Amino acid sequence: MISRLRHKPLGIAALCYLALITLASIFAPLLAPYGQDDQDLTHTLSGPSAHHWLGTGVLGRDILSRLLYGGRVTLIGVVISSAIYIAVGVTLGLVAGYFGGWIDRLVLRLADLVYAVPVIIVLLVVLAIFPGDETAAMVTLGLLAAPGLARVVRSVTKGLREELYIRAAQASGLRSWTIMRRHVLPRLAGTVIVQLSLFGAAAVLLETGLGFLGVGVQRATWGSLISEASQNLGTQPWLLVPSGFLVITFVLALGLVGDAVRDAVAERYDDAPARPRRRRAAAVASAPESAAPPPDRDALLSVRGLTVAFPVDGAEVPVVTDVDLDVMAGEAVGIVGESGCGKSVTALSILGLLRGGGRIVAGSVVFEGTELVGAPERLSQVRGARIGWISQDPIASLDPCFSAGSQIAEVVRRHTGCSRRAAMRRAVELLELVRLPEPAQVAKRFPHQLSGGMAQRVGIAAAIAGDPVMLIADEPTTALDVTVQAEILDLLRELQAGGMAIILVTHDWGVLSDLCERGVVMYAGQVVEQAGVAEMVHAPRHPYTAGLLGSNPVHAVRGRPLPAIEGVVPAPSDWPVGCRFQARCAYAQEDCGLGPVALAEPDGAGDRRTRCLHYDQLRSAPANDTELVSR
Amino acid sequence: MTAPLLDVEDLTVRYRGSRRVPVTPAVNEVDLAIGRGETVGLVGESGSGKTSLGFALLGLAPVVHGTVRFDGEDVTAAPSPVRRRLSRRMQVIFQDPFGSMNPTRTVGDTIGEGLRYGAGVAPGPAKQRVAEVLAEVGLPESAAERYPAHFSGGQRQRIAIARAIAVDPDFIVCDEAVSALDLSVQAQVLNLLARLKAARGLSYLFISHDLSVVRYLSDRIVVMYAGRVVEQGPAEVISTAPVHPYTRALVAAAPVPDPQAQASNRAARQALAVRQRGAPAVGCAFAGRCPLATDVCRTERPLLRTREDGHQVACHHQDG
Numbered sequence: 001m002i003s004r005l006r007h008k009p010l011g012i013a014a015l016c017y018l019a020l021i022t023l024a025s026i027f028a029p030l031l032a033p034y035g036q037d038d039q040d041l042t043h044t045l046s047g048p049s050a051h052h053w054l055g056t057g058v059l060g061r062d063i064l065s066r067l068l069y070g071g072r073v074t075l076i077g078v079v080i081s082s083a084i085y086i087a088v089g090v091t092l093g094l095v096a097g098y099f100g101g102w103i104d105r106l107v108l109r110l111a112d113l114v115y116a117v118p119v120i121i122v123l124l125v126v127l128a129i130f131p132g133d134e135t136a137a138m139v140t141l142g143l144l145a146a147p148g149l150a151r152v153v154r155s156v157t158k159g160l161r162e163e164l165y166i167r168a169a170q171a172s173g174l175r176s177w178t179i180m181r182r183h184v185l186p187r188l189a190g191t192v193i194v195q196l197s198l199f200g201a202a203a204v205l206l207e208t209g210l211g212f213l214g215v216g217v218q219r220a221t222w223g224s225l226i227s228e229a230s231q232n233l234g235t236q237p238w239l240l241v242p243s244g245f246l247v248i249t250f251v252l253a254l255g256l257v258g259d260a261v262r263d264a265v266a267e268r269y270d271d272a273p274a275r276p277r278r279r280r281a282a283a284v285a286s287a288p289e290s291a292a293p294p295p296d297r298d299a300l301l302s303v304r305g306l307t308v309a310f311p312v313d314g315a316e317v318p319v320v321t322d323v324d325l326d327v328m329a330g331e332a333v334g335i336v337g338e339s340g341c342g343k344s345v346t347a348l349s350i351l352g353l354l355r356g357g358g359r360i361v362a363g364s365v366v367f368e369g370t371e372l373v374g375a376p377e378r379l380s381q382v383r384g385a386r387i388g389w390i391s392q393d394p395i396a397s398l399d400p401c402f403s404a405g406s407q408i409a410e411v412v413r414r415h416t417g418c419s420r421r422a423a424m425r426r427a428v429e430l431l432e433l434v435r436l437p438e439p440a441q442v443a444k445r446f447p448h449q450l451s452g453g454m455a456q457r458v459g460i461a462a463a464i465a466g467d468p469v470m471l472i473a474d475e476p477t478t479a480l481d482v483t484v485q486a487e488i489l490d491l492l493r494e495l496q497a498g499g500m501a502i503i504l505v506t507h508d509w510g511v512l513s514d515l516c517e518r519g520v521v522m523y524a525g526q527v528v529e530q531a532g533v534a535e536m537v538h539a540p541r542h543p544y545t546a547g548l549l550g551s552n553p554v555h556a557v558r559g560r561p562l563p564a565i566e567g568v569v570p571a572p573s574d575w576p577v578g579c580r581f582q583a584r585c586a587y588a589q590e591d592c593g594l595g596p597v598a599l600a601e602p603d604g605a606g607d608r609r610t611r612c613l614h615y616d617q618l619r620s621a622p623a624n625d626t627e628l629v630s631r
Numbered sequence: 632m633t634a635p636l637l638d639v640e641d642l643t644v645r646y647r648g649s650r651r652v653p654v655t656p657a658v659n660e661v662d663l664a665i666g667r668g669e670t671v672g673l674v675g676e677s678g679s680g681k682t683s684l685g686f687a688l689l690g691l692a693p694v695v696h697g698t699v700r701f702d703g704e705d706v707t708a709a710p711s712p713v714r715r716r717l718s719r720r721m722q723v724i725f726q727d728p729f730g731s732m733n734p735t736r737t738v739g740d741t742i743g744e745g746l747r748y749g750a751g752v753a754p755g756p757a758k759q760r761v762a763e764v765l766a767e768v769g770l771p772e773s774a775a776e777r778y779p780a781h782f783s784g785g786q787r788q789r790i791a792i793a794r795a796i797a798v799d800p801d802f803i804v805c806d807e808a809v810s811a812l813d814l815s816v817q818a819q820v821l822n823l824l825a826r827l828k829a830a831r832g833l834s835y836l837f838i839s840h841d842l843s844v845v846r847y848l849s850d851r852i853v854v855m856y857a858g859r860v861v862e863q864g865p866a867e868v869i870s871t872a873p874v875h876p877y878t879r880a881l882v883a884a885a886p887v888p889d890p891q892a893q894a895s896n897r898a899a900r901q902a903l904a905v906r907q908r909g910a911p912a913v914g915c916a917f918a919g920r921c922p923l924a925t926d927v928c929r930t931e932r933p934l935l936r937t938r939e940d941g942h943q944v945a946c947h948h949q950d951g
Contacts, residue, residue, distance in 0.1 A: 164730040173718025173749030186735040338813035481676035486884040510886025513893045551818030556847040564818035
């Protein structure tokens with residue numbers, strides 16, 4: 001963790017400052033030029049001088065010395081109150097949040113009760129009973145503040161308690177206190193550190209305040225120095241500068257250290273290990289691949305040489321390279337592949353919806369004859385009006401604050417500029433169009449009142465509200481039950497029958513087969529195969545396609561191992577030279593690694609493309625056992 | 632046949648609702664038996680109670696009625712010392728490879744936890760065991776020193792499997808254990824599960840919404856709908872010749888990777904489709920969606936009836 005902190009210069013500086021002040025206070029008797037009560041009546045209320053570096057107060061007491069000695073009192077007070085604060089607050093919060101029930105209610109009521117108590121008055125009472133007893137005051141402060149921490153800890157614990165890994169630990173037979181110690185406490189560290197730094201700052205200020213009120217200890221403290229300064233503000237304004245500066249900077253440093261430590265604690269386990277192989281990825285980006293053919297003038301959408309890059313650690317790493325894709329009017333095209341292959345990024349980039357700093361670095365997207373890349377105005381005209389978007393998570397893609405009907409009406413108004421009432425009427429019509437029963441009722445419902453399937457229908461209604469000619473659907477049925485998935489696919493097919501072109505992003509061969517005529521298989525940011533869906537599933541011409549089809553359990557024979565593709569999709573920074581699938585490919589030969597493989601037409605297969613040098617070997621391999629599939 | 636390893640009788644699980652809205656049970660009067668070395672698949676849509684049933688076996692869901700027997704011992708409401716002992720024999724693999732591991736603990740720590748704190752194994756032997764199970768699931772020994780964030784979904788699921796087998800259990804609940812994985816990785820993990828089963832004689836309760844995955848791994852399949860078992864039987868029978876209209880709908884809705892077969896499937900499914908109505912208060916919970924529903928379905932709840940070879944169906948119209 002110390003090594004993590006090293007990357008936070010501000011935090012380190014603040015920590016050093018705190019350490020310096022603490023050490024200086026501890027060794028005050030050695031460092032201070034004068035005793036804390038030594039008087040120099042020849043220099044009273046003076047500014048900085050050679051004798052008194054920070055000046056003197058009333059009776060000529062040396063400010064520097066008094067600050068050093070005062071730090072001991074103030075800091076010990078802060079440490080005592082913080083210890084009480086943490087011990088009581090974390091324990092109460094943890095127990096309340098983890099066990100719930102009556103313990104939880106008891107702690108909450110207690111916290112409410114303590115909240116109602118005015119802290120400063122209680123402290124004054126305590127100091128009236130124990131005059132000048134700093135420890136008593138600070139213990140009281142810690143106790144009074146602890147319920148506040150307990151509330152925060154309780155709510156974080158309650159959330160953590162629902163985490164799957166807590167259940168996993170319970171299933172592993174761990175005792176409750178072991179789970180709290182091992183799984184809950186470490187996750188609380190960040191929250192507690194921030195709360196502690198806030199409390200520490202508040203404690204310093206309160207201690208100062210008590211000194212200012214003159215009810216603290218009668219010795220030198222930061223508070224009594226400020227009090228002294230304020231009483232003599234008229235005669236010697238300088239007096240306030242050293243003590244005020246010290247208190248302000250100390251509080252500030254506490255906050256900075258708190259933030260830095262919190263971040264360092266979180267980074268320890270959040271960071272994926274750095275990938276040092278960016279140089280090779282850059283080489284991939286600059287490698288000239290097959291020269292892109294001109295866009296297809298007959299196509300509704302024609303993508304050529306599309307390359308998308310995302311910033312990673314300051315460098316731009318391409319995640320999708322050289323994608324060509326044509327979609328005819330009314331055609332349904334599926335993009336298939338595993339996660340991390342760039343299929344969603346490809347779909348998103350068509351609409352210019354890339355997040356996280358991603359951008360198109362090369363290529364063109366021609367839609368209805370006009371270029372969309374580098375034409376944000378044209379793109380915003382096309383979005384919604386000509387191309388609709390359907391997302392993967394139907395409920396999350398709706399705004400929870402507005403009813404389903406009003407969200408669709410908003411889209412209608414954006415595209416037609418009609419009246420509110422007309423837009424609402426149209427919204428209900430659209431809901432009927434997507435086959436929702438009782439559309440008028442559904443229009444009044446809020447997203448949380450919709451089932452997943454209903455929400456996806458609402459999402460589709462919103463997508464077609466602008467009367468587009470093409471829909472891009474990113475895994476539209478992945479979050480749904482199979483029976484609901486089938487209904488959503490039926491709806492999409494109906495829309496397509498009405499002339500809508502569809503780009504479907506999916507990982508499911510069944511969904512692809514259901515809806516699409518043509519399939520595009522992506523692997524590691526490239527198109528590796530393109531063909532009619534029927535030809536593709538029966539006679540794949542790329543080993544990845546064949547492997548992916550083979551590992552589908554639909555084909556599996558019980559009791560026999562599934563023909564899995566070993567290994568994983570390489571990350572963009574780990575793409576090899578040449579074929580990106582070679583490391584996992586059973587047909588790979590030496591020439592696969594020599595240079596980029598072009599997307600080419602396999603012999604005698606007019607409309608197909610494959611990015612494989614040895615596709616002909618697949619032909620002799622046994623085809624997929626489709627008898628199992630068709631019942 | 633000897634006594635089953637796991638025997639669930641008349642199990643009802645109900646979560647606490649608010650005072651005004653009583654909740655219908657998540658699991659309702661379910662009987663289930665799993666033999667030694669047997670894999671039982673549990674399918675159903677979201678909300679069918681399949682996960683709640685799995686949780687109830689592990690003591691993680693509130694059982695209001697019925698019994699769970701493990702190896703002859705009643706463990707329905709086992710107190711925590713008994714649970715701790717049981718956890719050496721019953722384990723779980725969750726769906727979410729990201730949520731099921733504490734991000735602040737190293738992988739070795741996570742895998743060894745059940746050994747160290749559940750089974751009370753000393754640190755040295757526990758570390759040795761962690762290395763063994765990591766090798767068994769196909770991960771390098773060095774993985775133990777790293778954090779979950781450094782692994783992909785598939786690797787994390789291997790880690791979750793390693794954690795489950797570390798204590799050398801007899802029975803593992805796999806709750807959607809491969810659902811979040813990509814096809815090629817899913818196949819790897821399914822193979823791993825099948826290999827472990829063969830090597831260790833494990834029993835699985837394999838919970839999934841994906842019938843093709845369940846069919847591949849299971850000996851027997853149990854279909855749940857609205858908290859009840861509506862059909863159960865040998866895996867091949869359920870997946871190729873289902874009887875209950877809900878199972879038939881489920882099988883027909885699962886898309887197959889072949890446009891032609893899919894088109895005929897679709898036609899069959901659309902012939903089955905009915906306009907949805909609410910489920911009746913009494914009678915069959917599926918009646919509102921069922922193409923075969925008649926008056927009797929709305930007044931009388933169908934009971935599970937044995938057909939042949941342990942094939943059971945709960946439907947009034949299963950014969951015609």
